[in-house]
Amino acid sequence: MIGTGRTAMGIVQFAEPGPGDVVLVPAAAGGLGTLLVQYAKNAGATVVGLAGGPAKTARVAANGADLAVDYTDPGWPARLDDHRGKVTVVYDGVGGDVARAAVALLAPDGRHIVFGWTSQGLAGDSPYVVDGVSVNVLGPEMLRRAGGPDPLRTLELRALTEAAEGRLTPAVQRFPLAGAAEAHRALESRGTTGKVVLEP
Ligand SMILES: NC(=O)c1ccc[n+]([C@@H]2O[C@H](COP(=O)([O-])OP(=O)(O)OC[C@H]3O[C@@H](n4cnc5c(N)ncnc54)[C@H](OP(=O)(O)O)[C@@H]3O)[C@@H](O)[C@H]2O)c1
Numbered sequence: 520m521i522g523t524g525r526t527a528m529g530i531v532q533f534a535e536p537g538p539g540d541v542v543l544v545p546a547a548a549g550g551l552g553t554l555l556v557q558y559a560k561n562a563g564a565t566v567v568g569l570a571g572g573p574a575k576t577a578r579v580a581a582n583g584a585d586l587a588v589d590y591t592d593p594g595w596p597a598r599l600d601d602h603r604g605k606v607t608v609v610y611d612g613v614g615g616d617v618a619r620a621a622v623a624l625l626a627p628d629g630r631h632i633v634f635g636w637t638s639q640g641l642a643g644d645s646p647y648v649v650d651g652v653s654v655n656v657l658g659p660e661m662l663r664r665a666g667g668p669d670p671l672r673t674l675e676l677r678a679l680t681e682a683a684e685g686r687l688t689p690a691v692q693r694f695p696l697a698g699a700a701e702a703h704r705a706l707e708s709r710g711t712t713g714k715v716v717l718e719p
Pocket of ligand 1: 522526546551572636637
């Protein structure tokens with residue numbers, strides 16, 4: 520919770536969700552995605568989670584998303600036709616083609632909050648960003664916004680307070696330390712949900 524929760528709190532500083540927002544979360548069954556879905560729902564937003572495959576979309580729905588869409592289905596953007604032009608925030612750690620399709624769903628004043636690019640596409644592709652729409656939040660500005668003498672600690676305390684008060688619950692998938700290779704294979708094949716933890 521400390522590392523991933525801290526990052527989640529750093530991300531939402533750039534686009535605080537609230538009632539009236541429609542928030543799109545790619546990789547919504549991942550470690551960060553799970554927390555971002557919960558956070559946006561708690562804030563009163565309508566939340567759409569994207570994830571790879573039916574098992575993951577079932578988890579995203581159980582985690583509170585209003586709509587969970589399998590974006591391994593090539594026709595997935597059509598499932599969001601009702602939301603086209605209404606998405607106000609995309610919390611995007613995937614990049615590439617997914618980002619391109621997500622940005623196409625944005626409202627005119629919508630924001631594309633970029634914090635990673637797990638699936639930017641073929642080697643050499645750049646993550647998809649659009650001037651004036653996309654904000655890459657990983658960097659000193661995240662710390663500046665967090666404020667305080669120790670900004671990382673500020674974000675950690677926010678995350679831990681959210682968890683202690685029952686608003687954020689991390690998702691964790693455990694592997695034995697001796698099975699680290701299997702854990703890596705599962706990560707590479709997108710077979711994991713939540714954070715992957717190796718246990719001694
Ligand atoms: N955790 C942190 O504190 C932190 C800090 C800074 C940056 N980030 C960035 O935030 C993003 C998400 O991090 P996370 O901790 O939530 O990771 P995670 O739990 O491992 O989730 C990543 C998810 O990305 C999706 N994905 C899409 N394309 C993929 C591909 N080609 N290979 C593997 N996975 C792919 C997978 O979900 P589907 O199968 O559903 O698509 C996967 O579950 C990453 O880009 C990471 O670098 C994380």
